[in-house]
Amino acid sequence: MIEWRAQNPNGKPERLDPNGDPGIAVEMFQMHDEQIKRMFFNHLFRPLDDYRNMTATEVNERMTTDLMALAPFVSRYIDEHVTPIMEHVYYILQKRKLLPEPPPELAEAPEYEIDYVGRLSMATKSFETLGAINTMRIMGELGQMNPQMLSTMENVDPDKFFRETWYANSSSMNALRDPEEVEEKREAEAEARAKQQKIDNLAPVADAAQKLSGEVDPNSPLAELG
DSSP, rough: OEOTTTOOOTTEEEOOOOOOOOOOOHHHHHHHHHHHHHHHTTHHGGGGGGSOOOOOHHHHHHHHHHTTTTHHHHHIIIIIIHHHHHHHHHHHHHHTOOSSSOOOOHSSSSSOOHHHHHHHHHHHHHHHHHHHHHHHHHHHHHHOOOOOGGGGGGSOOOHHHHHHHHHHOOOOOGGGGOOOHHHHHHHHHHHHHHHHHHHHHHHHHHHHHHHHOOOTTTHHHHHHOO
């Protein structure tokens, strides 16, 4: 603390001698500092400051859990305020012809969806995928007691769920194959398996027919396999 007696014309600012306990002062300062940071949600936006000697998985889980405190507010704020503003701005830019030419995909299907990649938005998506995983885990455990419960898994689209989980975990979408390419690959593999299964099923029949007659009808499926 600095003292200056203005009544004394010859006075000057002087530092007062401390007479308190510095340790207690530091504890009080740290306590108020922590309160101020929490009032401004500093522990949510800089969660690594509070985590020491933890694995990356544990840190990620705690970060996601802490961010969920703001997720309901953020979701409603985005849906009710931010998204309408973005759509209005998009409309104004389009009306004034300030936007670049839309890609052919958007021209063919003009429907679009505004997506957000901020930390709170991604935490919300991650929390949603964790909820889906926990739900499927519960249904799997119930399916051990009642097999009919496993049929509820038919409500889940595996490909869509995988891509949602991949995106929610901040993984690069460029690393994924195009859905059409994946479908073509699956069809080719299914066709190869069906052909192999057909060969495996007819091979014993062909062997038996050849042993009985010594010849194979050229118009039969066995001749095609040969």
